[in-house]
Amino acid sequence: MLYSIIVSAGLERIARDELTQRFDDTGHLKILDRRPQRLLFRYTGNPNDLLSLRTAEHLFLVLKHIGKMTRSRGSLAALSGPLARFNFKEAFECCRQVGLNVRRRMPFRVTSRLSGKRNFRRLDLQQVVERVFLDRGWYLANSKAALDVWAEVHGDDGYISIKLSKNDMAQRPYKQAHIPASLKPTIAYSMVRLSRPHPKDVFLDAMCGAGTILLERALIDRYDYLIGGDISTEALDATVTNFGRKHQPRQFFHWDARTLPIQSNTVDKIVCNLPFGETIGNVPQLTNLYRQSLKEYERVLKPRGRIVLLTSQRGLLDSELKQRGFLRATQQLTVDVRGMRAWIYVIRFA
Numbered sequence: 001m002l003y004s005i006i007v008s009a010g011l012e013r014i015a016r017d018e019l020t021q022r023f024d025d026t027g028h029l030k031i032l033d034r035r036p037q038r039l040l041f042r043y044t045g046n047p048n049d050l051l052s053l054r055t056a057e058h059l060f061l062v063l064k065h066i067g068k069m070t071r072s073r074g075s076l077a078a079l080s081g082p083l084a085r086f087n088f089k090e091a092f093e094c095c096r097q098v099g100l101n102v103r104r105r106m107p108f109r110v111t112s113r114l115s116g117k118r119n120f121r122r123l124d125l126q127q128v129v130e131r132v133f134l135d136r137g138w139y140l141a142n143s144k145a146a147l148d149v150w151a152e153v154h155g156d157d158g159y160i161s162i163k164l165s166k167n168d169m170a171q172r173p174y175k176q177a178h179i180p181a182s183l184k185p186t187i188a189y190s191m192v193r194l195s196r197p198h199p200k201d202v203f204l205d206a207m208c209g210a211g212t213i214l215l216e217r218a219l220i221d222r223y224d225y226l227i228g229g230d231i232s233t234e235a236l237d238a239t240v241t242n243f244g245r246k247h248q249p250r251q252f253f254h255w256d257a258r259t260l261p262i263q264s265n266t267v268d269k270i271v272c273n274l275p276f277g278e279t280i281g282n283v284p285q286l287t288n289l290y291r292q293s294l295k296e297y298e299r300v301l302k303p304r305g306r307i308v309l310l311t312s313q314r315g316l317l318d319s320e321l322k323q324r325g326f327l328r329a330t331q332q333l334t335v336d337v338r339g340m341r342a343w344i345y346v347i348r349f350a
């Protein structure tokens with residue numbers, strides 16, 4: 001079967017790595033294409049396996065994909081027409097496997113997405129696809145739909161798919177307590193992957209907020225020790241709530257990341273979502289925070305250690321990194337954080 005996952009902008013390569021690492025040696029996976037915010041692949045295993053992908057926001061079963069969409073209305077017919085004769089046997093089996101209630105007379109709805117200049121509107125795309133399924137005897141049922149059909153046209157690509165995931169695919173059950181600038185778990189997971197987790201890791205998030213990064217680290221693989229801290233007691237309380245009794249050994253501190261009560265050369269990995277955007281105070285305060293905390297990171301990190309940081313203050317981080325003799329950025333990824341452009345930096349102890 002042909003599937004696609006939607007991921008946050010900038011995480012496509014990490015999502016591809018996750019898919020490959022998890023499913024390549026099953027012999028069931030063949031990745032076909034990587035597009036902005038999307039991966040397209042064939043998978044012959046149980047689709048429930050795919051629902052546990054930690055980078056994905058949505059999982060779709062693709063009924064029809066064409067890579068030659070043009071501006072013209074004619075390409076709409078090319079996309080939707082083949083569905084009139086489509087054999088749904090395997091597709092319905094796949095839907096059943098993830099718990100969708102498929103029937104002969106199917107209640108459905110169509111969600112449409114369109115980008116780029118076209119001689120048709122989003123509504124035209126939606127109606128053409130609705131018509132195909134109405135002609136098969138299905139009926140439109142918005143809130144009580146058993147199948148959520150997505151019709152999408154982006155660039156040269158057109159997709160008609162069934163959404164297999166629920167809206168909470170990218171949410172995590174551990175996230176009971178929240179703080180305002182809390183990080184999306186999919187981004188936290190991706191940052192943790194970039195730190196190259198190792199079972200012997202002493203892992204630090206010195207501005208841990210609600211603990212999202214620490215929890216994604218705890219869940220990805222074994223570790224030696226987790227250390228988290230924050231200047232806000234409210235944030236620390238959220239971390240403690242979200243951890244509950246699980247994931248030992250770990251320790252949380254109410255601290256200022258500019259003076260860490262940690263011995264030098266003792267931490268293997270530091271992953272941190274630095275304050276930025278609306279959460280920042282004034283520029284001198286932020287400059288001081290970046291300068292002093294980087295100095296501390298450099299001090300506590302073991303040689304050959306790794307730091308992964310997220311910020312939208314690229315200029316500031318670049319200029320502060322230049323001041324640090326032993327830290328060298330080896331990779332930068334542009335990502336979208338709540339509609340704001342931000343960068344994930346991978347930094348090595350040089």
Ligand SMILES: C[S@@+](CC[C@H](N)C(=O)[O-])C[C@H]1O[C@@H](n2cnc3c(N)ncnc32)[C@H](O)[C@@H]1O
Pocket residue numbers: 179181182183184206207208209210211212213229230231232235255256257258272273274275276279289
């Ligand atoms: C962007 S948030 C981190 C969000 C976190 N990754 C999450 O998902 O919940 C930044 C955090 O840095 C903390 N912070 C700001 N200044 C700090 C400092 N000097 N020392 C320690 N923590 C600080 C804030 O209290 C806030 O919780």
